[in-house]
Amino acid sequence: MAALRRLRQCHSTGIAITNFHTSSRASAKQHYKMLVLGGGSGGISMSARMKRMMGAENVAVVEPSEMHYYQPIWTLVGAGAKTVASSGRPTASVMPSGVKWVKSKVQEINPDKNTVCTDDGTEISYEYLIVALGLQLHYERIKGLPEGFEHPKIGSNYSVQTVEKTWKALQNFKEGNAVFTFPNTPVKCAGAPQKIMYLSDAFLRKTGKRAKANVIYNTSLPVLFGIKKYADTLWDIVKHRDLQVNLRQNLIEVRADKQEAVFENLDKPGETKVIEYEMLHVTPPMGPNLVIKGSPLADEAGWLDVNKDNLQHKRYPNVFGIGDCTNLPTAKTGAAVAAQTAILNRTISKVLKNEKPDKIYDGYTSCPLVTSYNTVILAEFDYNGQPLETFPINQAKERRLMYHMKADVMPHLYWHGLLRGLWGGPGPYRKLLHLGMK
Template identity: 70%
Template sequence: MSTLQCVLNMKLSRESDRSMGKRSKANIIYNTSLPVIFGVKKYADALLNIVKARDINVNYRLNLIEVRTDKQEAVFEMLDHPGETRTFQYEMLHVTPPMAAPDVIQKSVLADADGWLDVNKDNLQHKKYSNIFGIGDCTNLPTSKTAAAVAAQSAILSKTISLVMMNQKPTHKYNGYTSCPLVTAYNKCVLAEFDYDAQPLETFPFDQGKERRSMFHMKADLMPYLYWYALLKGFWGGPEPLRKLMHLGQQ
């Protein structure tokens, strides 16, 4: 589970607490090893407004190193103060573990120094072995690991492999597109879409940095259909055609 999803689960927990009349007794704390709540400023600003309004405490640059279940304590190292730790008492603890590629990649000649499949970020071709390509969570592509990213990558990969099989040079480039639907309540969502440069790359011609019921229904009702019946069957390569249509070809 991503850092982002942790934030959202806290927000949903807050909604649950409020619906049961327990919010005043709950102290919700979000600790992250990152220096920001989200990597794209536009959506980070939106999230900060939400956590402030909902009285959620956010702490940065804290990395979980130990959980003392007998005492219900979570110990974090303070990344900006080497050697120092901070301990939090908890009743419910939601943890995002460190992520890694599977051993079959990490322990092979295909991996980079950090253990990820070492591919060109533009054409998805392996940097050393030209007959190998990669998409998805196992790669070292500098973007968020989401199904939306895989969809956009698959569209580029299909075109790239076709050209390579005809002994032609790959020309299509993946721009790092990914999407993170930030579910902020039981019926609201901020649909974050962005590229390699952490710049918004939004599909719809309205401000997606705001909580919207329509975006919630897109995630809850439309996206599962796209995933199971389009993406997994090779029919969905991301929203780029729709985005160009919505923005009259300007993106």
Template identity: 70%
Template sequence: MAFFGVVQSGAHVHQCANLLRAGVHSSSCRSLHMTTRCAAKEYYDVVVVGGGAGGITMSARMKRKVGAGKVAVIEPSEVHYYQPLWTLVGGGAKQLTSSVRSTSSLIPSGVKWIKSEVKGFDPDKNCIHIDDGKEIGYKYLIIALGLKLQFEKVKGLPEGFNYPKIGSNYSVKTVEKTWKALQDFKKGNAIFTFPNTPVKCAGAPQKIMYLAEEYLRKTGKRSDANFIFNTSLGVIFGVKKYADALLQIIKERDIQVNFKHSLIEVRADKQEAVFENLDNPGETKVYQYEMLHVTPPMGPPDVLVNSAVADAAGWVDVDKETLQHKKYPNVFGIGDCTNLPTSKTAAAVAAQSAVLDKTISLVINGKNPSTKYDGYTSCPLVTGYRKVILAEFDYNAQPLETFPIDQGKERRTMYHMKADMMPFLYWNMLLKGYWGGPAPIRKILHLGFK
């Protein structure tokens, strides 16, 4: 394929990046994406790394922007999961099969699917290294790798899942074990954990707890159950409005919450979970469990750690408003793999995709990115089999609600939105690049209410 643009030195790229951060745009820097190109046999205008929510969404948007045959997605997995549904799968309200589609059915026509694993980044040469020593060249790069589950960071896991009474809604391999543990519950402690790391969907660790509590009430076992939520955090939820509502529910349902408690070991053969008191490191407490739901530690994918595109912690280092890389102007990030200071959810990906679409359009045309991402994210807090508190908020942990009603209350309508409408929206709108979050709807619905 023809290479669009002139060859410039890597030093020029860094100079332009520095000018960009300072808000200065020279005429030569407007073509800074046309830098040194690696000697790759395959080359695309846009390469998207990762075939999750962010990756598929941006590939659809980029195909419409630069044309068929000019966009590639690098993704090794043959299946794609709508993971927000796994809360309901773990609670027995949905089937796992309803959360699965083939990757091939989701890759937009005209977009090349490179079924491979990324082995390394060389942004100075606009190059991606994949399996078998192959290289993929790009003009623009979008990194959408998601994050990595780290069960192995808890002693006794993941092998502990070979025993009964333990599950996790965060993995396709363990989500159905949650439902089995709930069904088999007899008498004792039902324990739910939150790790001492960033997580995707920070509300999910307690959503399953509320479903489990209601299930045991309906099956006549609640009086024999002691519900415990051990969280490494110091608060129940990061936004005060929703935290206050959740604490009231916790009080009404007689659930014990232990803050600053981090799971460090599971002794599945003895049905014991060991927690460290983060306020007094080294101090541990052993809990016997009849049911244990584990939210694993999480971190950036291995390929990002110590890479040129990541920050010191291993997350893709992007501007929090434009999603453009802080050092490489033709590199962008979206979703869970980035260091954006907001919750890692599919709703955040939707809002980010609309901003990133506009950012890349402006960069292609040599202009400054001007559309700003406000940190919008959403977490439908499932509090029962027919109840949801729809939490929506921004970078400042302030409510940013779509509907002109109090979303801090449990509502059946919001449950149906979570269980029925959002999956439809995901498969048919978001992944096809037509859903950029509810901001336009919010503006319409709030006319006359503000």
């Protein structure tokens, strides 16, 4: 009820403004030259860059969470190789100093009036807006969840509340089916659902339990991985380690009390299959942020509608987007965000000077496919699904060095480079390492 009242309050102030004022700046309680929505990797790194571009006093970030998490490391947390504590830091410690932190949730975006309303009824007006609200997890779209997580033997690396349950289920595994799922929606880090399968397989071998385990990967996709070069290597690993991969299988129900998972066959509507599990890792269905979906900023599917070359909104030139909330046709990863920060920074600097954006985003994204406790295949590719590799070696091979990068180098680069607005992806280094030929 309180939330409903706040929402009404928000709407009523909006009506009052339209009646009495022409300028949103005059009427809003707070005004910023640059307003950033979301304090995840895209929001924090862009606010650091905007602070340098236009001064801390002109920048505000709307973010309700007290903790900021480096989510890519949760794959290793779920497999017991890292602690969940190592993945988080207080939001206050990553927020650029001097930038205004609005500790609220975005309730409504009105790009026609250049205003944003928060859940406590505060209205903020802006000259420019960066939307970095991420996507939403929908465990509730699977029957029996999220309440099923109260039972043992089931976990999910996609949430801070459930990632340690994955490790517990893996440790307690005795014999039977270890089942891993990939939903029938866009997801962030599309490699993560299978990374935990490879790590679980490695753990079961290490502890002598593999002979009594059936390791099953049920994916809604028609392929194991979207880029053929890397998929070919992954299929080799799957065959070599005797992993069972079932394509076009979508998890629709979890009966946690019976340890049963129900899958639908996407190629044969109405056909379902029940699999008993000793361990279940759930990748939840995901979708666009509901605030964006309910605003004029969304495309037909509910994602933020931006120009794929420069990240400027297609209909509102003073609005920009970054990361998982956008409709950019590339994989939703932290590496993509890093590359996008450099492009978006350049785009905004040009727009502020009334010039045309001149730097083009090639869709660069990366997925370090963890295949064991000491090997990684570093997949890097562009909008066209073509490999766009940083190192002058074949990155489709499993390598120890790449595991070290994933586990030790990348977190350091994240906290001390990306979040401070100092790391814009490996583009310049790729040119250097390939002697300017890429």
